[in-house]
Every structure is written in structure tokens, then in C-alpha cells.
Amino acid sequence: MKVVVLTGAGISAESGVPTFRDADGLWEGHRFEDVATPEAFEAQPSVVHRFYDARRTALLAVEPNPAHVALARLEEHLGDDLLVVTQNIDDLHERGGSTRVLHMHGELRSALCTGCSGRSEWTGDLGDYPPCPRCGVVGLRPDVVWFGEVPYGMDRILAALGTADLFVSIGTSGAVYPAAGFVQYAATAGARTLELNLVPSEGTHLFDEARHGPAATLVPAWVGELLG
Numbered sequence: 001m002k003v004v005v006l007t008g009a010g011i012s013a014e015s016g017v018p019t020f021r022d023a024d025g026l027w028e029g030h031r032f033e034d035v036a037t038p039e040a041f042e043a044q045p046s047v048v049h050r051f052y053d054a055r056r057t058a059l060l061a062v063e064p065n066p067a068h069v070a071l072a073r074l075e076e077h078l079g080d081d082l083l084v085v086t087q088n089i090d091d092l093h094e095r096g097g098s099t100r101v102l103h104m105h106g107e108l109r110s111a112l113c114t115g116c117s118g119r120s121e122w123t124g125d126l127g128d129y130p131p132c133p134r135c136g137v138v139g140l141r142p143d144v145v146w147f148g149e150v151p152y153g154m155d156r157i158l159a160a161l162g163t164a165d166l167f168v169s170i171g172t173s174g175a176v177y178p179a180a181g182f183v184q185y186a187a188t189a190g191a192r193t194l195e196l197n198l199v200p201s202e203g204t205h206l207f208d209e210a211r212h213g214p215a216a217t218l219v220p221a222w223v224g225e226l227l228g
Ligand code: APR
Pocket: 007, 008, 009, 010, 011, 013, 014, 019, 020, 021, 022, 025, 032, 087, 088, 105, 170, 171, 172, 173, 174, 175, 176, 196, 197, 198, 199, 200, 201, 213, 214, 215, 216
């Protein structure tokens, strides 16, 4: 069985990583136009760096939860027949044990050089304008896909959705495209579709089945069911 799992901020919520659109979410305290667009970075790079540097530092204080761990368990059984596509820029899937993870919106622990386009693993701050470890140019930005930019790995994602038997969406509001359109793409290609989310997402009616509750409970239960 080929499975594609799409995850969003909700899967990391119980680890203590804030979501975007819930009460107390990141977009409640910030206008995304001020920190998550190429225009914002051009106009006020230090504001943008401060925002992502703080989030990168906050990763040190959080741990994967049972939902991340359950997906790693599923990968142990399915191997290459499982692809986890995440919109999250945290590293909790990897720390939970998953290895086949595609970060379509980039990663906090990576820096992107505006000079050479190289991507470098990054654990410190970017706000003190360090040079690119590859080319030496001072021009590193967060390796995050901002509004108006093209997500990573779309060819690979669409290929996996096109051959999936099952598509599962976990902890995402279904408000941001292209990820919000994956359910229809997978369904059209013949996959069964399942939503696991705290509350019905914007696209909940598009799924064959939807279960609502906290990911740290729903995901291990679903994986247990699937693995018998
Ligand atoms: N368990 C399951 N779902 C949860 C939990 C939980 N414990 N807590 C919250 N949720 C759900 C919320 O109900 C909401 O539907 O997770 C969803 C989070 O939605 P968003 O905050 O919109 O996050 P996400 O869907 O990942 O956002 C997509 O938007 O701003 C961009 O680039 C950013 O990748 C992000 C994208």
C-alpha cells in the first residue's frame, strides 16, 4: 500500500510549537506580510531574521510527540511506500525517527544563500549576517518558502499523490495552496482520503473520512489500526 501523509502545524502543537491560524497562533501576533514574504525580507531583513531566529532557538526546547513517533513507526513498516510531506519547518518528524520527509515549505535548520542558491544546515542565528559557508557571500536568508514563492519538491509530491492508495492529512487548516489541493489531486488519481485534525479543516468535505481530535491521540490510533 502506498501512503502519502501531509502534515501541518497541528501535528507539532502538542509539542509546544505554535500553529498559525488558531487562537494564539503565529499569525495572530504578526502580519504574515511583515515576516513571510520576499518583499518583507527586502524591506526589513532584521525583522524577518529576528522572527525566524527566535523560532529556530525555540526548537531547542521542544520534543516530538506521539504523533511524530507513530509516523516513524509507520515508515519502519512501509519504507519507500510512505512519503511524509510536511508544511512544517520544524525538525520534529526527523527527531521522531522519520527519514523520508519532504519539507515543502523549507526548514528552520537550513539557510539559503541569495548569492549561490546553496542550502546549508544551520543551527545558529542568521540576524548577525554570517557569510555563506559555500561561497563566502554575506546574503543568507531563512530557507523557508514564503508567500508568493514556489514550494520545494512539487514534482515528487505530485508523482507520489498520483500513485497513492491512501492520502492522509494531519493537523492542517487547509487554508494554504498548493497543499490544500492535494486531497483533490490524490482522490482524482484514485486514493482513499482521510483527515485527522483537531477540528474540521476548511476542506474537510473533500475527504472520504474525517476524524477530529488531538493528533497525539488520533495518529498513533490510526497507525495502530493500519498496521493491525
Ligand atoms: N492536533 C491536531 N490538529 C491540531 C492540533 C492538535 N493538537 N492543534 C491544532 N490543530 C489544527 C488546527 O485546528 C488547524 O486546523 O491544526 C491546524 C493548523 O492550521 P494552521 O495554523 O493554518 O497551520 P497549517 O495548516 O500548517 O498552515 C499552512 O500556512 O502560514 C503558512 O507556511 C505556513 O506552513 C504554513 C501554512
